[in-house]
Amino acid sequence: LLKNDVNTPQAVVNIDVLDLNIKRMNDVVKQYGVKLRPHIKTHRTPAIAHRQLAAGACGITAAKLGEAEMMAACGIKDILVAYPIVGVNKVDRLFNLACDNKIRVSLDNIEVARGISEGSKRHDMEMEILVEIEIGVNRCGVLPGNMIDFVKKLIKLPGIKFAGIMTYEGRARGAENMEEVKKRGLDEGKFIVDIADKIEKSGILCPIRSAGSTPTAPFAASIQGVTEVRCGNYVFNDVVGLTNGVASVEQCALTVVCTVVSCPTENRIIIDGGSKTFTSDMTRLPGKGFGFFPHEPELILEKLNEEHGIIRVPKGYRKIKIGEKLEIIPNHACVVSNLMEHLYIAKGEKIIGKWPVLCRGKSR
């Protein structure tokens, strides 16, 4: 089977690019003696997680328990659940997972911590906690000024072991250029180390300082005192990475192959992938559409309906025919894999495998 013959719309992963992306991040991080704990939300595919581990990752990060459960069922033992676990049912699932695996969980609220502490009592186990700090992304996180008080309260709870702290500098994805990315990464590293130092000065050990995303990890890892980075998107890269300068077109491992199904006018053609394939994620560049055509950059995927991708074709462009296959780098690769039953694996133009996205839909 060739890439051009797959049933579409279909995400195809170039295995050589994937392996190079995995190796590159591993090499960068390793030179600083920092651990790489990749976030698997990008691929939700155990076969890729195993490749990351084989290349040197220390374990994985998951957002959701469902992802963690599936990865554990596929033999992955060391998992950080980097998401607040709320409610008795989920807490019990977390402890069940921790019976046979090395599990840590992040949180930012004492109510959530109490729930975990009660779970510890029910299961007669201890749970290692990373406390998330708000770095400025306006998502989860204890405010830096409240951190020491928070940790002091946390360690009083029975069955809780404070293992360290975690940042996620999501603003770097939307950075204008590499200069801004670098600054965000270095600042993230300094920020987390500074807070860890303050916690330790207050007499509490803070062994894990987990930072980093795809853009910031190489820089955050260079700051002494950062112990772990959790990048996810780097395995595939996407249009966001092209826009902020973190990746080149050649470093984008995942593309979506679509078929031209209608050519209503000279300037408009329709492909069989819409928002149910690409999602509606935009880039920060206005007018650039919902993906990038690596072989035909003049085409713009201008609009998406659920199953229709509407492409603007420039005046005087070659005549695109019904049935042609077009390849598109999505704006955001992490949401695309979740919409696929399988990732098709290509070596050059040849399809050599089909990996099930086993954590697809496992957002509970």
Ligand SMILES: Cc1ncc(COP(=O)(O)O)c(C=O)c1O
């Ligand atoms: C908590 C956390 N850590 C790590 C990551 C990985 O970031 P990236 O996909 O940019 O590498 C994310 C991404 O959303 C995240 O939410």
